[in-house]
Structure formats: structure tokens, C-alpha cells
Amino acid sequence: MGFLRFSFAVLFLVPLTLPNSQTTLSAQTRDAGLTMMTVTLTDRRGNYVMGLTSDAFKVTDESRVVPVKLFGVIDEPMSIGILVDTSSSMQQPEAKEVARPKPIGEAVVRFLELANTENEYFLMAFDESPRVLVDWNKAKELSNQKITMTEAKKMTALYDSCFAAIEKLKDAHRAKRALILFSDGLDSTSKRRYLELRRLLRGTDVVLYAIAPRISYNRSDILALFGSALNREGQEVLVELAQITGGAVFYPENKEQLNRVVDQIAIETRHQYRIGFQAGTAGVADKWHRIRVKVEPPLAAPSEFRKLTVRTRQGFYSQ
Numbered sequence: 496m497g498f499l500r501f502s503f504a505v506l507f508l509v510p511l512t513l514p515n516s517q518t519t520l521s522a523q524t525r526d527a528g529l530t531m532m533t534v535t536l537t538d539r540r541g542n543y544v545m546g547l548t549s550d551a552f553k554v555t556d557e558s559r560v561v562p563v564k565l566f567g568v569i570d571e572p573m574s575i576g577i578l579v580d581t582s583s584s585m586q587q588p589e590a591k592e593v594a595r596p597k598p599i600g601e602a603v604v605r606f607l608e609l610a611n612t613e614n615e616y617f618l619m620a621f622d623e624s625p626r627v628l629v630d631w632n633k634a635k636e637l638s639n640q641k642i643t644m645t646e647a648k649k650m651t652a653l654y655d656s657c658f659a660a661i662e663k664l665k666d667a668h669r670a671k672r673a674l675i676l677f678s679d680g681l682d683s684t685s686k687r688r689y690l691e692l693r694r695l696l697r698g699t700d701v702v703l704y705a706i707a708p709r710i711s712y713n714r715s716d717i718l719a720l721f722g723s724a725l726n727r728e729g730q731e732v733l734v735e736l737a738q739i740t741g742g743a744v745f746y747p748e749n750k751e752q753l754n755r756v757v758d759q760i761a762i763e764t765r766h767q768y769r770i771g772f773q774a775g776t777a778g779v780a781d782k783w784h785r786i787r788v789k790v791e792p793p794l795a796a797p798s799e800f801r802k803l804t805v806r807t808r809q810g811f812y813s814q
Contacts, residue, residue: 529564529771531700533671533741534788535763535806538799543766547792554772555787565771572613573764574631574667576660577603580678581644582622582651585708593753594708596620596644599677602706602757606675607634609761615668618642621656622649623684631668653678654685654692657736664701673702673742673764680707680729689732696739697783698812703742704760705733706753741807774811785810 534552536544549566585594592598603618616637618629628642657676664672682689696703707730733744743763747753774784788807792800 528773530774530811531565531670531769531771532786532788532807533673533700533702534768534770535741535766536768536790537804537806539802539804540799543763544800544803545766547768547790549770551790551792552768552770553789553791554770555789556772556774556784559775561772561774563770564773565769567769570611570765571671571769572611572615572669573671573673574664574669575610575614575616575672575764576664576674577616577618578625578656578660578674578676578678579603579618579620579644580622580651580653580656580676581620581647582683583648584651584679584681584683586646586648593747593750594679596646598750598753600642600644602753604638605754606757606761607638609758610634611765617663619656619660619663620644621652621659622647623652625652625656625659627663631666650684651678651682652685653680653682654687654689656685657692658687658695661695661699661701664699670700671769672700673704675760676703676705676733678705678707678729678733679726680705680731680733681726682732693736693739696736697808697810699740700808701740702764702808703737703740705737705742705744706756707733707744707746709746709748739809741809743806770807774813780813782813783810784813 536547538544545568547568549563552563552566554561554563579596579599581596593602607616612634615631615633616629617627617631618637619625619627628644629637629640632640657674660674660676664674730744730746736742737744743760745756745759747756770788786808788805790803790805792803
């Protein structure tokens with residue numbers, strides 16, 4: 496089996512070829528007491544690396560090496576929540592056009608066209624509270640609906656809304672799940688706290704992708720300085736939440752960059768590994784376990800495969 500690398504520019508011109516012996520995840524066994532994780536593997540140029548078998552992956556639970564019980568490398572249909580911030584913080588005069596509902600809506604449609612056609616989705620928007628715009632649906636049905644994401648000059652309940660979206664993902668029909676969040680990362684009115692949201696994400700197998708418009712503050716007055724500090728704070732929040740899950744954060748500054756971002760997320764979600772292992776049952780319940788994944792390609796692999804970047808969830812809580 497040859498090793499496959501997919502660059503962002505040519506991905507959809509190349510057919511996906513994967514090992515025949517490990518291309519299916521049984522619906523009966525994928526969640527049979529296993530701790531699951533989605534693994535994204537890239538080379539030094541940022542190309543997605545596919546075609547490796549389970550033998551190349553070494554999974555460590557704390558200091559204990561655990562055997563891989565389930566391994567999948569197919570373009571697996573998944574459940575995706577799309578969460579859009581329409582609050583006042585996304586509508587500042589300095590905000591780029593990509594923070595507005597219309598270009599975000601167009602980007603969502605673009606994403607649906609590129610992602611796996613068997614995916615299911617829900618769409619939520621939020622300001623002071625979350626609201627479901629479209630419940631679970633396939634891409635075609637979602638694209639055919641007329642959806643209005645009204646801008647609201649209200650405060651931002653980011654943490655509460657992320658909680659609601661993650662809870663909704665628990666009812667997903669697919670084992671592989673992701674949340675795509677359009678937000679600047681600011682919160683002004685949530686009842687839930689940031690540490691609560693971080694803990695919730697640490698205990699799930701949901702991959703978080705955050706798309707945050709890059710906002711520039713060019714004025715020299717104190718309000719601009721305050722706003723700039725808040726913007727950095729919001730970015731730090733999004734970065735930490737994404738890293739916990741093995742996801743990523745993007746900062747588009749215009750519509751072209753926004754389209755490239757959704758293209759990349761669509762590509763990434765179709766070129767990932769799914770790994771399941773049996774977590775130990777002994778020890779303290781509700782204890783945080785850090786996961787580490789090391790990839791050791793076969794000796795016959797190209798030299799550029801020697802420095803690969805692995806992104807996956809950071810760990811799990813023992814039951």
C-alpha cells in the first residue's frame with residue numbers, strides 16, 4: 496500500500512485510496528466501551544497524510560501504552576453542529592465583512608457542498624441565548640431551506656451556547672462528531688463558566704473548529720485599546736478549546752479567506768483517522784487521563800514522513 500499525501504490545492508482531484516483490511520467501522524462495535532478519538536495527521540507542508548495502518552500509531556494513556564482496538568481510515572459520515580455568533584460583539588465597526596451573517600451563511604453552504612454527502616447537521620445561532628435554526632438534517636435538505644440569521648445588538652452567551660450545541664451532539668446518529676463555531680470568542684452573559692465548558696469538551700470526542708474574524712483596531716483612544724485586548728482574550732479562549740479537542744482555529748480577514756477556511760475544514764474532516772482503545776477501569780473515577788499519540792511510519796516511508804504533526808483530543812475522564 497502506498498502512502499498518500501493530500502495537499503489543499505489538489506485534494507479533490509485525487510481519489511481516496513485506503514487499505515482494504517481496515518476500511519470499515521462496525522456500527523455494533525465502534526462505541527462498545529471504547530474510548531474514541533479522531534486523529535488528524537499532517538506533514539511539514541501541512542498536507543494530510545493518509546494510508547498508514549494501525550501499526551504506525553502508538554497510543555499512551557498517561558504512561559501506559561494501550562493497544563488500538565478499533566482503527567478506521569475511511570471517509571466516514573459524521574454529525575456536525577454549526578454554531579453562529581450573531582451578537583453585538585460580531586458587529587463592531589472594525590469587524591470584517593466575514594463576521595456578518597450573510598457571508599457566513601454562504602460559507603456554510605459552500606462547506607455543505609464539499610463535505611461528505613452522508614453527513615448530518617444542525618444549525619444554531621446565538622446572542623444572549625442559543626436558538627436552533629435547523630434541526631438534524633442532511634446537507635441537501637439543509638441547503639434547500641431558507642435560513643435567516645438575524646444580527647442582534649445583544650450580549651453574547653458563548654459558553655451557554657457551546658454547552659447547548661455539545662449536548663445536542665450527544666443525540667447525533669454518527670459516532671464521529673464535530674462542532675464548527677463562528678465567533679470572536681468573547682462572552683458577556685453566560686451562566687456557565689469557561690472552566691465548565693473546558694471540562695465538558697475534555698470529556699467528549701467532539702472536534703471543535705473555530706472560525707474567528709480578524710478584527711483590526713486602528714483608533715488610538717482607550718476604547719480601541721480595550722477592544723483590542725478583548726479580541727486577544729477571545730482568541731486565546733478559542734485556541735485552548737480547539738486544542739483540547741484536536742481541532743483548529745482560523746482567522747479569515749476577507750470573504751476569499753473565509754471560503755478557503757471552510758474548504759480546508761471540509762477536506763480535513765474527510766481525511767482523518769479514527770482510533771478506539773480500551774481505557775483502564777481501575778483507579779479513581781472521574782480522573783483526568785492525558786492521551787499521547789505517536790506516529791512511527793514504516794522504514795519504507797518517504798523521508799518527509801519522519802516529522803509529522805498529530806492533532807487529537809488531549810485526554811479523557813475515567814469512568
